[in-house]
Amino acid sequence: MSYAGTNKGGTAAILAAERLADERRHALAADGVDIEQAIAAFPAALDRIMGEAGLWDERLAATAFVQASGDSAEAVHLLRAHRSTLPRLAISEPADAAKMQIVRRIVPAHRSPDGPQLLGETVDFTARLLRAPGAPDPLPLAGETDTTEPTKYADEPFRRYSQFLRDRGLLIERTDRADPEPFDLAMTPPQLPAARSATLSAMSLSETGGLISLWYRSVLGPDGYADESVTLGEVRRGRLRVDVRHPHTGNPVTIGEIRVSETEAISHLDERGEDPSQFDAGYGLVLGHNERKAIAMANMDLAATRYGATPEGQLLQQLIMMTTDGLASNGFLEHLKLPHYVTFRSMMERAEAARAVQDAEQDSVADAVTAVVHDDAPLDERRQKVGQPA
Amino acid sequence: MPNGYAAAHLPMLALTDLMTPICSLDGSPLGHVEEVGIVTGAPVAELGAAQWILAADPAPTKPYADALRGLAGGSPLSPESGAVICQQVTTIGDEPGADPAHELRLTLTGPGIARAIVMYVSGLAAAYFRERAELCAAHPVGIDLILIASDGAIAAIPRTTEIVSVTETTPTNQPMETYR
Numbered sequence: 001m002s003y004a005g006t007n008k009g010g011t012a013a014i015l016a017a018e019r020l021a022d023e024r025r026h027a028l029a030a031d032g033v034d035i036e037q038a039i040a041a042f043p044a045a046l047d048r049i050m051g052e053a054g055l056w057d058e059r060l061a062a063t064a065f066v067q068a069s070g071d072s073a074e075a076v077h078l079l080r081a082h083r084s085t086l087p088r089l090a091i092s093e094p095a096d097a098a099k100m101q102i103v104r105r106i107v108p109a110h111r112s113p114d115g116p117q118l119l120g121e122t123v124d125f126t127a128r129l130l131r132a133p134g135a136p137d138p139l140p141l142a143g144e145t146d147t148t149e150p151t152k153y154a155d156e157p158f159r160r161y162s163q164f165l166r167d168r169g170l171l172i173e174r175t176d177r178a179d180p181e182p183f184d185l186a187m188t189p190p191q192l193p194a195a196r197s198a199t200l201s202a203m204s205l206s207e208t209g210g211l212i213s214l215w216y217r218s219v220l221g222p223d224g225y226a227d228e229s230v231t232l233g234e235v236r237r238g239r240l241r242v243d244v245r246h247p248h249t250g251n252p253v254t255i256g257e258i259r260v261s262e263t264e265a266i267s268h269l270d271e272r273g274e275d276p277s278q279f280d281a282g283y284g285l286v287l288g289h290n291e292r293k294a295i296a297m298a299n300m301d302l303a304a305t306r307y308g309a310t311p312e313g314q315l316l317q318q319l320i321m322m323t324t325d326g327l328a329s330n331g332f333l334e335h336l337k338l339p340h341y342v343t344f345r346s347m348m349e350r351a352e353a354a355r356a357v358q359d360a361e362q363d364s365v366a367d368a369v370t371a372v373v374h375d376d377a378p379l380d381e382r383r384q385k386v387g388q389p390a
Numbered sequence: 391m392p393n394g395y396a397a398a399h400l401p402m403l404a405l406t407d408l409m410t411p412i413c414s415l416d417g418s419p420l421g422h423v424e425e426v427g428i429v430t431g432a433p434v435a436e437l438g439a440a441q442w443i444l445a446a447d448p449a450p451t452k453p454y455a456d457a458l459r460g461l462a463g464g465s466p467l468s469p470e471s472g473a474v475i476c477q478q479v480t481t482i483g484d485e486p487g488a489d490p491a492h493e494l495r496l497t498l499t500g501p502g503i504a505r506a507i508v509m510y511v512s513g514l515a516a517a518y519f520r521e522r523a524e525l526c527a528a529h530p531v532g533i534d535l536i537l538i539a540s541d542g543a544i545a546a547i548p549r550t551t552e553i554v555s556v557t558e559t560t561p562t563n564q565p566m567e568t569y570r
Contacts, residue, residue: 087406087407087408087431088408088409089407089430089431090408090431091408247428
């Protein structure tokens, strides 16, 4: 049995397959899987989906997550499809990440930076022991705790770590005046060489696992783009206001708030040809609370900027622009499941034709050898007949 | 639509946004392109730079030739930047209408049409479709056309559709002008 596209006998099979997927959706609705519950229960999954879709809407993300049975790639696909139908009504004012309301901020590069080391809510220190919801902790929290009241800090202005280095004259200047506006990936296809705003946009929208894998490969793999000795200057999570200009008054008005994760990755410029009195800082900012992606982004931004003038850096730009988008990579992979009967039949025919030619050649060589072996001519002539030097 | 607004405004309101420059084709008082811009955020641009064109005035005699030739047709690498016209007409139908004296009989072929279909349009000159044919001759460069009748009937004619004949009908349904 086989199936083919519509009108070739495959329509019934396709409809039946779609009906099976539909039944699951209806069963979920009948079980009362509630969007509000999904928002409350799976914030990390939804933040990741919204970041990869490039659309901030928790209810829509939860709807996509439930509809996709928790498959984040499928949920991202649903959201991107929806996003493509939405009108663009305004372009926001540039959001200053320094105005973020910080819920977590750590500076791995320095014990006592300006401002707080604020661990916030994190599973960084959690023993990874499974337990049922509501069950007692098999390994209860214990240990001496400091009873002194922690210092109170306002949100910024305090110096971020890159500024601390800049104030000491230790940070290389990377401002690119030729790249004043953010690159709009929704309207402009990826181009090479890519401006920094383009690689940053691509990574911000990239698939989390794909970007982390690209970073890890470039640390431990054969490519060697990223630097193993990178230190994180800032890792932050928080809430950021989004302002647009009012269409009538022209004044900025706040239309909502997004969660973001922000990272600075810092590296000492100590390679051949670099200025060892300088550090370089890469930047990562992603929608939602998704530290892993922001950290991978900052590391890859650092590598793409640091090596941007070299052939390796240009290859890295190509990897970032062309291979990190989850919708593109998953879509290309999924298409392999579609019928390829005609193209593959054509390959089969070429292989069979090549085999026929090889068989014919072998037969004629065998005939020639047989003829030569049974030939009474002198040895040199017999050699010539099979193409050997006399 | 509120009174005084041609139905051709509706697709403009539904489909334009900040990224789609808009313009009026005829500059007629019936076209409120600035108001569309205020509602959707679409910037009002010069004719040649606009992507969505409002033609709110049904004009059986106007050829619109100069205006149509001034539209953006896109380029082979960027055919999507060719203009879309939202053209007000009086009637659209698949049967001859009540006023055959001012009606065009169009025969359409092309992708998505099994053989050929016939439609009747009143409120446009035959010369309008001659201009459109010239603008769409070098595929994929061209313009897309949305016809909107005052009763809400709509016909979208993409640039890939070939209008193989345009016939002006008379009360006795005798062809008067044919091209191609």
